[in-house]
Amino acid sequence: MLTTGLPRIPHDGSVTQTPVQGKSILITGGSHGFGEGLARRMAAEGGLVTIADIDEERGQEVAREIGGNFVRTDVTDFESNKHAVAEAASHGGGLDIVILNAGVTSGLGLGDDFDPQRYRKVMAINLDGVVYGVAAAMPTLQARGGGDIIATASMAGIAPTPFDPIYATNKTAVVGLVRSFGLASIAQGVRTNAVCPAFAETRILGPMRQGLVDAGVPLLRVEEVVDVYFDVLASGATAECWFVQPGRPSEPFAFRRAPGPRASDGSIAAAADPQTQFEMERKIKDSR
Ligand SMILES: NC(=O)c1ccc[n+]([C@@H]2O[C@H](COP(=O)([O-])OP(=O)(O)OC[C@H]3O[C@@H](n4cnc5c(N)ncnc54)[C@H](O)[C@@H]3O)[C@@H](O)[C@H]2O)c1
Numbered sequence: 009m010l011t012t013g014l015p016r017i018p019h020d021g022s023v024t025q026t027p028v029q030g031k032s033i034l035i036t037g038g039s040h041g042f043g044e045g046l047a048r049r050m051a052a053e054g055g056l057v058t059i060a061d062i063d064e065e066r067g068q069e070v071a072r073e074i075g076g077n078f079v080r081t082d083v084t085d086f087e088s089n090k091h092a093v094a095e096a097a098s099h100g101g102g103l104d105i106v107i108l109n110a111g112v113t114s115g116l117g118l119g120d121d122f123d124p125q126r127y128r129k130v131m132a133i134n135l136d137g138v139v140y141g142v143a144a145a146m147p148t149l150q151a152r153g154g155g156d157i158i159a160t161a162s163m164a165g166i167a168p169t170p171f172d173p174i175y176a177t178n179k180t181a182v183v184g185l186v187r188s189f190g191l192a193s194i195a196q197g198v199r200t201n202a203v204c205p206a207f208a209e210t211r212i213l214g215p216m217r218q219g220l221v222d223a224g225v226p227l228l229r230v231e232e233v234v235d236v237y238f239d240v241l242a243s244g245a246t247a248e249c250w251f252v253q254p255g256r257p258s259e260p261f262a263f264r265r266a267p268g269p270r271a272s273d274g275s276i277a278a279a280a281d282p283q284t285q286f287e288m289e290r291k292i293k294d295s296r
Pocket of ligand 1: 036037038039040042043060061062063081082083084110111112133160161162163204205206207208209210211212
């Protein structure tokens, strides 16, 4: 597997057959699609699953089937996220794994077809939902001595996505959050990563699905995507964004190193090294 050179937080000896056995797990957007697939597989592997979703009827049904817990949650509301965390902690006796997965496409252009209300709504679900989820979960994860946060971003967070630039904007923001906060959260023993799937067979594709099939675009199966969250959990990685593409193994995407400063003689300054930058940022933060 490709390694990104980013730090890792090794698991304690408790990770044996499956990284979810006996763990308390919160999954936003768990009523359908990837979230439902994750809820089913994680519960089957001994996880104590709480589904947090706006679709109450379906979420209750899935929770009942898997012997899990459901909490009606609107991820666009911070209080609702905090309530979901409290419910998961109460169900699972604490909190170990948080999957921030609720999401929608925008269907918005940036011309006559732009609608500020819809824009705010989409950004609130796909971006605020992740930021609020992280902020709501951190104190409870920290109280446990650490854990895992995995956000569902998208290939649209890594590659240009002209058919939905607003979706690309919020997914790129999630990737940015994970790459930065995944380094910051090490201090609390929390690994923060993203899974970035290409097109997959869920209802989010809506009417776009037929066009994709007609154009010969291969679609991922939900199970293939679910596998990658398990790979991420087993990896001990943090601040990584794992792509998921049909027909090839998933890996953390190797972002190109950003240009760093040069010394006056043109030589590469020590501050160009990512580890040095990280240390510098930590000192700046500590001096505040
Ligand atoms: N399917 C794909 O092709 C694809 C590709 C890349 C990334 N993604 C991302 O995967 C994630 C899961 O989507 P999916 O493909 O499983 O679609 P899905 O529509 O099957 O599931 C999305 C879930 O989010 C929930 N949700 C929507 N708004 C919510 C809100 N305000 N509060 C709480 N829950 C809310 C829905 O009820 C649903 O259960 C999304 O973040 C999506 O952007 C999907």
